[in-house]
Amino acid sequence: DAKTTQPNSMESNEEEPVHLPCNHSTISGTDYIHWYRQLPSQGPEYVIHGLTSNVNNRMASLAIAEDRKSSTLILHRATLRDAAVYYCILTGGNKLVFGAGTILRVKS
Amino acid sequence: EPEVTQTPSHQVTQMGQEVILRCVPISNHLYFYWYRQILGQKVEFLVSFYNNEISEKSEIFDDQFSVERPDGSNFTLKIRSTKLEDSAMYFCASSPRWSLNTEAFFGQGTRLTVV
Numbered sequence: 483d484a485k486t487t488q489p490n491s492m493e494s495n496e497e498e499p500v501h502l503p504c505n506h507s508t509i510s511g512t513d514y515i516h517w518y519r520q521l522p523s524q525g526p527e528y529v530i531h532g533l534t535s536n537v538n539n540r541m542a543s544l545a546i547a548e549d550r551k552s553s554t555l556i557l558h559r560a561t562l563r564d565a566a567v568y569y570c571i572l573t574g575g576n577k578l579v580f581g582a583g584t585i586l587r588v589k590s
Numbered sequence: 591e592p593e594v595t596q597t598p599s600h601q602v603t604q605m606g607q608e609v610i611l612r613c614v615p616i617s618n619h620l621y622f623y624w625y626r627q628i629l630g631q632k633v634e635f636l637v638s639f640y641n642n643e644i645s646e647k648s649e650i651f652d653d654q655f656s657v658e659r660p661d662g663s664n665f666t667l668k669i670r671s672t673k674l675e676d677s678a679m680y681f682c683a684s685s686p687r688w689s690l691n692t693e694a695f696f697g698q699g700t701r702l703t704v705v
Contacts, residue, residue: 514691525594525681525696526625526633533691569633576646576688577623580633 486570491585494560502555502584504570509550513572517544517555518580521566526580529555529568560588592616594697596682602703603672611667611700613682622665623683623694624657626650633681639665640688672704 487505494500506515516531530537530544532553537544543556557564569583595614603609615622624636637647639657656668665684669676679699685692 516693520633525683525699526694527696528693531691531693576621576638577635578625578633578694579635580625582632 488570488584493587496590497559500557500560502568505552507551515553516571516573518569519566562588594695596697596700600701605704606671609669609672611680613665615665615684619684619686621685621688624667625681626678628678674704677704
């Protein structure tokens, strides 16, 4: 499974945008880039995914570099409820391989 | 909104005992998964299941583990003889199809404590 690299932690102020980076330099042509998050004491929750083009949904936006070796999850206005571990995952098979993710702290 | 439900939320068992963790996936989903997360560690894949058989399993999923879909709605994980190191959160997940272009839906988990 191709690997991803994310910062261990990030901090944001409430109501401000947050950009969570992910590097995946060994991504293959068929790997989708998925983002999940895990709120405290809960199961992982799907956020967004994409292949080549930028994607938007009600939760977030995903910006994918042209060479696909990196991507950025964008939360447009962070709230306290967005404090969680965010995982960037490449799906090259029929399973999700979770890394350590980025712990996002949101300050009020 | 449809959701994956898991029972019980917390299970305490003695070492060496058998335990069955239960999951009800979303009704029209075809692919089912078990993951586990030891306290403070990463979420780890255990097994995927499709068409009444295991499609992939990890090294963790040894002979002590088994999965079953006994009645078309429940999806169970059995640990035959629990060890202390089996203590973890166990998450069930389901997805509507096998595809790299789809999302998985996770349950809230069962916390298994082996004493």
